[in-house]
Amino acid sequence: MNVRIDRLDTLESGxxxxxxxxxxxxxxxxWYGERxxxxxxxxxxxxxxEDVVAMATVNVTAREVRFDGIASSGQLLPKVRGVEPPVGDGSGDPWQVRRREWMARVERLAESFLAGRAVVDPKPGACDWCHA
Incomplete structure (x- = not known):
């Protein structure tokens, strides 16, 4: 699969x-739901x-530029909060724990799609502004 990322920044902090x-x-x-x-x-x-420590959408309008994302620390991107540690899991770096969870979710979604399961099942409010 070919992807084209809008922007990939190397942060001063690494x-x-x-x-x-x-x-x-x-x-x-x-960031924490199953879907x-x-x-x-x-x-x-x-x-x-492994090098990624933050990710965000950057909403650009005539009025503002707003970041909405998640990071290993709340100091990496403007108004982007740090990752929440999993409840009851004090083992390891919260970013790495969540990263493993996210990777497992992406794999499940991809496997489901490749198996032909692509149910049209939008979340509530998802189609408020579209034709579906």
Whole structure:
């Protein structure tokens, strides 16, 4: 699969940040649910490997530029919060623990799609602004 990432920054503190530019209506990501709302960023994370420490959509409108994302620390990108440690799991770096969870989710989604399971089952509100 070929992907084209809008922007990949190397951070002064080390690691990389994936930035995906969007215009128009802003959406808020659900990073912890079983059906991720931003699977595109998670697919990029899977493709790029261990160096990624932050990822965000950057919503650009005439009024503002707004980051919506997740990072290993809350100090890496403007107004992007640090990752929440899994409940009851004090073992290891929270970013790496979550990264493994995200990779497993992306793999399950890809396997399901490749097996022909592509049910049209949007989340509530997903089609408020589209023709579906």
């Amino acid at each position: 690691g990389q940040a994936i930035l995906d530019y969007k215009s128009g209506r802003r959406t808020t990501a659900d 991720p709302s931003h699977p595109q960023l998670l697919a990029y994370l899977a493709a790029l490997g």
